[in-house]
Amino acid sequence: MQQPVTLRLGDIQPGRNPRKYFDPAKMAEMIESVRHQGIISPVLVRPLEDGRHELVAGERRVRAAREAHGDDYAMPVVIREMDEFEARSLALIENIQRDDMAPSEEAVGAAEIVGLCQGDRDEAARQLGWSRQTLDSRLALMNCSASVLDALNTRTIKLGHAELFAAFTKEQQDKLLPVVVKEGHGVADLKKVLERAACSLSAAIFDKVDCAGCQHNSAAQAEMFGESIGTGSCTNRACYNEKTEKQLEATAAGLRDEYQTVRIVRPGDNHTRIQLVADGPKGVGAEQSKACYACQNFGAAVSGLPDSLGNVYKGQCFDTVCNMKKVAARIRSEKAPEPATAATAPGSSKTSSAAKGEKPGAAAPEATAVSESEKVKAYRVALWRKALRRDIGTNLELVRQYLIAIVATGQARSINETAFRALWERLLDDKPPVSSFASAAEGAKAASPLAQENLIVAMLASAIEGVDVPYLTQMCRHHKLDLTKYWKLDKAFLDLITKSEMKVVADELGIRAAMGEDFRKVFAKSKPEVIEALLSVKDFNYDGRVLKVLKF
Structure with missing residues (x-):
């Protein structure tokens, strides 16, 4: 074992300590102790190429000594040759084994170790002496926003808070964190709020293959953390809504091969459409329903409503006023006396085969x-x-x-000025005057007879356009x-x-x-x-x- 030596405190440069928060009360006690007794346990440093030394482990002692005795203090140290990887690993391990390092600080340090291990998490866990599960759960905290990590560092929130926050987007975390801190919400309170904000994956209409390993899938969070909301939820509402909208648009696009008009209906669109039927109280009659199939207001609806999201309703009329008039006309015709020899009307309820009611996926009429x-x-x-x-x-x-x-x-006002001016420029190879009549007259005069004829033709062509x-x-x-x-x-x-x-x-x-x-x-x-x-x-x-x- 190497024997400790002393170095001037001011000649020891800071290392990459994963610990960012030092409890003020405990630091005050240590400073007072060092002021009277000095540093008993040496700190660990490594030599650098320029002759200086970098602190690896013992930052609390260095801080206390600097506060108590200044930069000229003879600091007891153990000097050990080590590379960057060893230095970072030792710094993290030393802090974990000592006084209550915050899980967020462990997460940042562990992420650095994984980087040094070139992404090999198994090797990083071995270096740290952690199980793979412990490593993964700490690294998952890196999903937290900087403000949430800082709040965990300073013990403003608990680990359970951070684990719940980690399932949501950083924007959502930063909006909710001040409320949690100000109002003193516990982990259980936060869990209830986040459960209400989450989206149900079982109700999703889009392909959920990519959701399986997503950090915003509550099932993944449940496997990772002690605290999580119920499984089967997506905590990234913006992503969920974007995928839902894309699926609604894709569904609508697929219907446009069959229908002239396809609309995505939203809350509030209750009275903008009606199912086209031939008979019944709201029927327009068999013959009229056939005529309606060629109308530009006839088509299909894709539901954007929460209780029927993604459902398709074919055979919709999007002109409800016209539909009401056709229904009224059919009722009047049925009340009119029929000729004695007339057979049952083709449009009556007895013979009509038109579909009744809204049935998602009904066949498109010809x-x-x-x-x-x-x-x-x-x-x-x-x-x-x-x-x-x-x-x-x-x-x-x-x-x-x-x-x-x-x-x-x-x-004459229909002559399209822009079109005519463009033709003038092309025929005469010159831009026409903007407002000078004299210049325009001279330009026309200078044009050849053929060019003048072409300009007259161009004038009519522009009129036809207008x-x-x-x-x-x-x-x-x-x-x-x-x-x-x-x-x-x-x-x-x-x-x-x-x-x-x-x-x-x-x-x-x-x-x-x-x-x-x-x-x-x-x-x-x-x-x-x-x-x-x-x-x-x-x-x-x-x-x-x-x-x-x-x-x-």
Whole structure:
């Protein structure tokens, strides 16, 4: 065993002591003892390359000696050669074996040892003389926020508090800690609060594979600590809610192949939807229900409500006012006297086969027409504008006639200034004047006759882009625009509609007949596969066929 020697206290530099908190009362007693009796037990130091020495174990004695006698005090030391790993291990072990080191301080020190062992926890436990379970439970405290660890260091809270806090996010811990300290809540009180804040994993609608080993899974906490909330809970509400929202969106996305409208319903959406039924007190009638299938307000709902989270309700009407009117119309028609020879009405409750009530997962009804959704309307209007521009082309006589008509009907304001200025710049290779009439007139004068003609054409093109839809419809009808020259079935359109509506399209264009027996097999596949099949029917002529929903 090495014999102790003395070193000037000021020549001993601090080490990496895992202990951060020193009890003031006990330190005061030690300082008084050292003042009268000096240091009896030497501290452990290691030599450094620059000739100085670093403290490894004995910081309480060093602090007491410095307070009692100053930096010139001859400090008894044992000098031992050791590397960084040995120094840190000895410092931690020495503190654990001595006076009540806080578990949080042990956790920080143990984490450093694991780092020195290159992540090998078994070797770290062996070095510390701990069981693997003890090591893991201490390291789990590193899930605590800095303020919680500090509170445990200073004995402001108990180990049970910290173990409970460790299951929650650091933000949650920092919000709750001041309340616990100020109001003096015990471990049992904190446990009740955290149990109320946790989310049930059994009720989760998302894939819980990643939750098994998560630090916020209360089951993992129960295995690790003496104090934990009941198993089967997630203590990270933000993560839980984010995963729930992603699953709701994924469920909704999967329904959009079948329905034009899919909504996630939230608390407060009670009166924004109603189950579409043909008969019963709230039935619209069999014939009307078929017509409703093509409406853009017909679709499916995904529940975002706590008591039915993730449930799917198909066959929903999202225009409750319209639904009430249809129900009222059906009731009035039933009260009207029937002809003596009339058979039981097809829409009566005796013969109707429409589904009753909200049934999650009910089969999607077949569409009878392509819904004029906002997306389809936008596609249709864009087609009209593009086709009209191309059909007029460079027919300057027609261009002048249409421009005169546009101005005469008060539609000159519809000329899209931004579009026209862009065309000016492209045709004349110069930016048009912003506000100077003279400059604009000179620019137009300097343009070649061909460029002037092109500018007039550009003016009409920009007007076509700017007029409202009713006026555009008038122009298309007057011009007798032939859409068959400018449209044939494409992916862009099919992406806008449901698989059920694609069957309507296939019937209208004659694709179902051309596909024969393959038609049913194709529609058993995914929407992208159905689209690909509809656009690649062998020997089918797609030209000259325009859907009714696209006509003006």
